[in-house]
Amino acid sequence: MTTIRQLEYITAIEEHGGFQAASAACHVTQPGLSAQVRQLEDHLELQLFERGRKPALATVEGLEILRRARGVLTAVADLEEAAHSLRRPLSGRLRLGVIPTVAPFLLPGALKPLRRAHPALRLELYEAQTGDLVEALERGRLDLLLLALEAPLGPAETLALFPDPFLLAVPRGHALAGRKRVRERDLAGEDVLLLDDGHCLRDQALAVCSHAGAHELGDFRASSMTTLVQMVASGAGVTLLPRIAAAPDRDLVLIPFQRPVPQRTIGLAWRHTSPRAEAYRSLGAFFRAPVGRPRG
Amino acid sequence: MTTIRQLEYITAIEEHGGFQAASAACHVTQPGLSAQVRQLEDHLELQLFERGRKPALATVEGLEILRRARGVLTAVADLEEAAHSLRRPLSGRLRLGVIPTVAPFLLPGALKPLRRAHPALRLELYEAQTGDLVEALERGRLDLLLLALEAPLGPAETLALFPDPFLLAVPRGHALAGRKRVRERDLAGEDVLLLDDGHCLRDQALAVCSHAGAHELGDFRASSMTTLVQMVASGAGVTLLPRIAAAPDRDLVLIPFQRPVPQRTIGLAWRHTSPRAEAYRSLGAFFRAPVGRPRG
C-alpha cells in the first residue's frame, strides 16, 4: 500500500539529491529509507530512480510520480493546517436556529457584537418553530438553538439565559388599562388572542389562560407577533406579550403581572454530544435580554 | 502521524454512516478502525465524530477534515493510476459515465471495437444525468464522461468529438410535416414535449424553444427519449430530437433546421489532474457519430 511516508522519502531524495542526504533529512537511516523506496517501486511496479548514479536521478516516470507525490503531501499538510485552525472552537460555521417569537427581538442587538468578538465565526441563521428546530438539531442540521426552554427539547443540553416575563397587552380604554398590575385571574372572561399552532408561545399563553378562565377568541390566529399586537391595538381582544417583544405603542397598554409572574425562560440548546459545548456556553453572553425595558 | 489509511477509514465512516459498516467496507475489524480514528483525532487534537449516536455524525470540524481527506485520497488514487498507466495507458479499470440521451445511441457501436482494440481495458459503464456524472467525476468515482459539452462541467478537461444537431420531430400529418427544412421561429405556438428535469437535453431544447416563442406542454414530462418519441408519434405535440437519437418511425417526421442549426456537442470529459489524459484522447475515435444518418 502507498504510504505518506514513502512519498515523503521520494520527494526528499529529489530535493536533497541522494538517498543518504534524504535519509538524514527524514531522520531515518539510509537502509530504512532505501527499503521504503524499493517497496513503493514494487507496489507501483515502476522504477522511480535510476540506480547507481552519483546524483540520484529520477526516471521519466519517476518525475511524474514525484509531481503527484508533492501534490498529495501538500494536501495532507493543508489538512493538518486546517485541523490546527479549526481547534479554535469559535470559528467556522455555526448554524443557529431561533424561534420566531425571539429572533426579531434578540438578534438585532446580538449579531453585531458577536461578529465583532468572533470574526472567524460564520453564523448561519434559521428561523423556525421549536419542534422543527429540535428535530433539525438532533439530525445534525443545526448546531445551536435559541428558544424558550419550557418546550420539550429531548436530550438536548441547555443553558438558561434569562427569564422573559409575560405582560398583559390590552387596547387603550380597556377595563384593565388603568391597572398598575394584574393577576392571572383578572383574565377571566377576557377574549384572548393567540398565535398560530406550533408556536411554543401559544402553548405557554394558553396554559396561563386556561386556568385563569379566559377563553381564546376562536376566529383569530395570528401568524406573527406583529400581527397579534396590531389586532390587540385595534380592540379585537387582549393578549400575553413576552417582555422582550413589548414595544411602546400608542394604542396599547402593557401591564405586568403580580407574583407569581407567568414567564418563559429564554436559553440555548445543543446536542449533548457536541464537542463545542463550552464554546456555546460562552456565546450565552451575547443573547442577554435587551436593556431598554418598555415599561416598569 | 497522519496516514492514508486513517483518512480512508474516516471517509468510509461518513460514506457508510457508522464505524461498524465502515470497518466491514475496509476489511478490518471495528476495534481496529476505531483505534485508527481515535489516533487521528488525537493527532489532530480535534474530535471528528460525535460519539454515541446511531448514525455516526461528523462534527462541524470533522466535515471540513473529511472534505480535505477526500481530496488527499483522490490525489493518491490518481498517483497510483498514473503509475499504472505509465506502463500501459489503456489497461486496467476505466469507469465511464454516459448521459441517458447519448448512451443508447453511441455505445452499441463503440463498445465492441473498443474491447477488441484494448482487451486489457476493464470498462465499467455508468448511466446518469450530467450533474451526477460531473460530481462523481470530481469525487473520483468515475474516470471519464461521455456527454454534451454545453452543460457546466466544472474544472474538467474536455475533448469535443462531434456536433449533434437537433431535428424537429413532428407527428405524420402535422402542419410542418411536409417541410424540407424549418427555422427556429417555426416553433412559435407549437406544443413542445420535453424530457424530465435534470436531463441536459431538456435545458438545451428549452433554450431553443424559449426564444422561438414555443411553449412547453405543462402536463407532459418524458423520463426517457423512447417515451418522448412515442408521445410525439401519438400526436401529443412536437419535440427536438438529437440526430444520433433519430431512428426512422412510421408515424414520425424528422425535419432538419436551417442555419443556424441548433445543436449540442458530444464529447469526453475527465479530471484535469487525470494521468491518463492522453489515453482518453485516443479513445475519442471510438465514440464518433454513427455512420447511418436517418435522413438528409
Add this chain to the structure above:
DNA sequence: TAAAAATACTCCATAGGTATTTTAT
C-alpha cells in the same frame, strides 16, 4: 579508493485481531 546504495539480519512499535464491556436506542 572513497562515496553512495544495496543486502542481511535483528528488533520493536504498532496495526489489527479476539474477547468483552459499555453505551445508546
Add this chain to the structure above:
DNA sequence: ATAAAATACCTATGGAGTATTTTTA
C-alpha cells in the same frame, strides 16, 4: 433487548535499526 462503539489484551507484520557488502565515479 439489541445494536454499535469503546476497552482490554494479544499477536504478528513490517518499519527502522546495525553491520556489512556491493557498486561506480
